[in-house]
Amino acid sequence: MRHALGCFLLIFAFALVASAQTIVLPAAPGGAREAVTVVSAGARAPAGAAGDQDFRKIINSAKAKVFPAVVFIRCAQQNFERGEQSTDQVAGSGVIISESGEVLTNWHVVDKAVEVRCLLFDGGAYEASVIGSDKDVDLALLKLGKPLGETATGGGAAKTTFPFATLGDSDKIEEGDFVMAMGAPWGLSRSVSLGIISCTRRYLPTSSQYSTWLQTDASISPGNSGGPLVNTDGEVVGINTRGVTAGGDIGFSVPASMIVPVIAQLRKEGKVNWSWSGVQLQPLKDFTRNIYFEGTQGVIVADTDPDSPVRLAGLQARDRIMKINGTAVAAVTDEDLPGLRRMLGLLPRTAPATLEIVRGTTPMTITFTPREKGQVEGVSVALARWDCSVSSINQFDNPDLYFQKKEGVFIFGIKYPGNAQNSGLQKQDILLKVNGKTVNTLDEVKAAHAETVKSAGDIPQVMLTVLRNGLMRQVVLDISRDYGKQ
Secondary structure, three states: OOOOEEEEOOEEEEOOOEOOOOOOOOOOOOOOOOOOOOEEOOEEOOOOHHHHHHHHHHHHHHHHHHHHHEEEEEEEEEEOOOOOOEEEEEEEEEEEOOOOOEEEEOHHHHOOEEEEEEEOOOOOEEEEEEEEEEOOOOEEEEEEEEEEOOOOOOOOOOOOOOOOOOEOOHHHOOOOOEEEEEEOHHHOOOEEEEEEEEEEEEOOOOOOOOOOEEEEOOOOOOOOOOOEEEEOOOOEEEEEEEEEOOOOOOEEEEEHHHHHHHHHHHHHHOOOOOEEOOEEEEOOEEOOOOEEOOOOOEEEEEEEOOOOHHHHHOOOOOOEEEEEOOEEOEOOOHHHHHHHHHHHHOOOOOOOEEEEEEEOOEEEEEEEOOEEOOOOOOOEEEEOOOOEEEEEOOOOOOHHHHHHOOOOEEEEEEOOOOHHHHHOOOOOOEEEEEOOEEOOOHHHHHHHHHHHHHOOOOOOEEEEEEEEOOEEEEEEEEOOOOHHHO
16 A cells, blocks of 8 residues: 655655555664643542543544544555556545534545445445545545445445544644544554644645644554544544654644534535636745734735736735625734635635725725636646656646646656666656647547557657656657556
8 A cells, every 4th residue: 555645845645545454563672751730621630640541532432433433444556657547455544424424534534446346344244335524624525335244245234424523723722731633553443543733823834725723642643544533522633644754743623613614515515616816925024034024914915926816816925815705804923824725715716705905005996706626636647658758737736837838748657677768758847749640638648548558569769759847859759668557
């Protein structure tokens, strides 16, 4: 199984997809455990033996409310990154959130899944289908379906109702509150770890589009992705998503305040219908860039995307947005930006929206119409005889390529060994022409590939025109050798 790795803030962090390999970790050195005093629902537990007993009761009571709803997930995912279509076995976690068997997990756990299986707390195994998912907030909603194993063959009755957990209010969480991370770390089902909330509004520059994160020191390892973060009242206050592999226990969870509105759209639409305006925002006190603006009201326009609704409407860099559709806004620090992006993302599509701004010292009103954001990643296919995979250019997933060509297809993966490797093709090359014929879409590239395979016996060389780092190149692809038959 794959380990998906992400990097942010110069810290390597798992996108928490577990390996099938079982890893036995060494036991921690022995030592006396300190007595712990815990605060629950505003009351401080007494110190001493009675305090220890109260602590155990609180944790066990909270665990008992959620643990039976924790799900171990295994998926078969399509993968084109190695230049061919392959299937990877990945694992993650989830939590049942309704009596009918709805399971909440991460988008990256079930992305491109062709098969999803779930193992329940009582040992029952079930197939599951993906109701909906959203990459931007890394959430997915599944539905338990056909039972597997003994239940499926008549060894037991199939369930019609399931134990489920309740979503809590993450806005009430404070730093220092005790929480539990539940799931299947390293593919080991039914695991729970204990820690505290380290930060309630953690901003990660590359991973905080619409929401900040709950940061915890409860152990979150590869495989915990999609599992619940639980408070001492036995409520799910977050979904575990990211973890750091070095430098201590640091994990990040999607807060319940972000989950609740997303679930409603996933149930109804199978996706979140984000609006896109094309405005890049900057806080008033930008400590990272050492830039500071006067006042505490509004948010600064850092830039606008080319051909975006707000640029066409006349919004400019350095404008200060004071109100969005009449609602006053403020982004003093980075942590305030995701909420404003979410506000813009939830604007009604195709309906005019207004921005009250200040340009210099002049108040102005900008009217624009957001458009549907649509897909945030391209579609990939494998070209077997060329020994590479290609993907469609997407403005959100491949902004650098989109800047060079608004519509097109690029080399996504290269098979080793293979014809594409031998020719010198590289990942991120944008395909412009095949044997002199212009190609702009996946269908056109697939048709060109089929033609070259058909004539490979007589004309094994294929002339490709590609765009690499802004420069046009001619590449001769020799497909006389069929690596797929060797």
